[in-house]
Amino acid sequence: MKNEKNQAVGRARDRLQQAGIVFASFLIPILVWCVVSYVPFIWHPKVQVTDPGAVDYFQPGMLVDRAEFDEQRALVRQQGLALPSGEPANPIYLPAPHAVAKALYTGFVTPPVQKDAPWLHQSLWHSIQIIFWGFLISSLIGVPLGILCGTYPLLARLSEPFIEFFRYLPAPAFGALAVAIMGIYDGPKIAIIVIGTLFQQVLIISNTTRKLEATLIEAARTLGTRGARLITRVVLPGILPDLYRDQRILLGWAWTYLIVAELIGTSSGITWFITQQARYQHFDNVYAAIVLIGVIGFGSDWLLERLGTRLFPWDSAKTRK
């Protein structure tokens, strides 16, 4: 009893420690970002003008190179005119953490500058839908095909060489073709995600299927299992935890195709938001959107992982090692 209690305490401590490490792995890059942003002598190659003084082209809020600022300042001093003043600053493409955090907040509460333009959350929702449909369509074809290829060597030999060839073709290369076939809206975007995911999916899942222990299938056969029921009652449940893990990784890949996919045809979704904001040099908004993609990706994967341990209790022994 006492031993069990000790073990439970040990496990809780382990979990706390692990959570701490996860936290630290995010904290370290954020700290680096903070240091670079807030400690002036680390980098800050620019000067933000607060008072233009007698320099005629300086304006308050303007960013100039530090060398240029010093030169102008020396020039004005020689002439005995009003000196410009300014603060060290980072380039516009590296906003400080607090600016990004603020942009993250204002992005959701302030209406878009352009009329009829989608809000940030609408852009995001559009992207999530593209990912969802792309991944669903890919999985509807890829998962059954992968399992069949892993089960029947003949089918694998027939289909895998072509799939192997096709997966080297960059999915974005099919962009123009997809637009020609499916128009300029969501069709081609979903198609790019399908093309980018499907072929890897078939190969990965057929490989996972092949790794199922042959004795399990043999045992099932000696117990009177035949034909399709070997797949539904033995192969499928046997590979399910691994299949689930594969799908999680593949979903991550689908996200990486999102940005390219959304640039095809009429730009849409979070990509439209990012390119639009970058055009106006609102880099705090750009970072906010990128952070959002990361949070959604990481968060959904974390949720799926937790769900996985619930769904496959027999697999927990394997993963905890």
Next chain:
Amino acid sequence: MTSYLDQSDAVRERFDAIKQREVILEVRNLHKRFPTPQGETEALRNVNFQVHRRELVCVIGASGCGKSTLIRILAGLEKQSSGDVLLDGAPVQGPGRDRGMVFQGYSLFPWLSVQRNVMFGPEMSGRSKDEAASAARLWLDMVGLTPFADAYPHQLSGGMRQRVAIARALVNEPRILLMDEPFGALDAQTRSRMQTHLLEIWKNIDITVLFITHDLDEAIYLADRILVLKPHPGEVLEMIEVPVPRPRSAAQIATPAFRATKARLEALIHPPAAGGDGDDETAQPELPSNMVRFTLVNDNVEGGVQ
């Protein structure tokens, strides 16, 4: 000196009775050849034997003698090159419920609880879930695992997993139980408990057992008869009638009948001065006689404290 051929009256009577029973499994002129990169290998050559109802036959032989191939052919998992395997007089075609199989590796379905594992066979033969569940409970009770019905296989010890595997095979009520080195991966203690357990099950139900092992003591302890195979190619050397009387107990290991049988098996499997076959697993390269010493001269493990 007792010979393994000397049988007491009780033992002889028992063998006479066994031979009166119907033949469950008959293997006739069985050959198995398969291609390898080095050309064709002959795994089994002209194997013939019969197993009677409720007989416990062990198959023994050095590694590479084709005993696994033999049992896989009997189970229908592999096809013979020529010859016949007859179960109740009918040729075997592919795997079937009439031959239960217990594998060496734990072949339990990890995603099913213990009870659902045992229910698997009955469910496959189209019985309802309730029927399958009650059959499973009966057999789990038989192997003493009722308290673990809802556990998953990974939560059980090796011996318990094999008991589930036996229950899972027996619930289908097969004509013969094929066991492919089922206790090979267990530690010595668990192993001897499982042997006793198997004999107990075998005594209580109408089941014929064909048991593969490479452990001579295990074969003598369990078997009515022992089929001895020789490797490269797998051929029957002898079918030995074990003269050790039943009921068997661990104490019989010191009896003359047991020792004579073991001596005979050893002579068959590890023939003295075989001339160095090369691929026999017992033919190990010699250790060097003057081994280099990596410790201090006076740091002597076998001597006293320095």
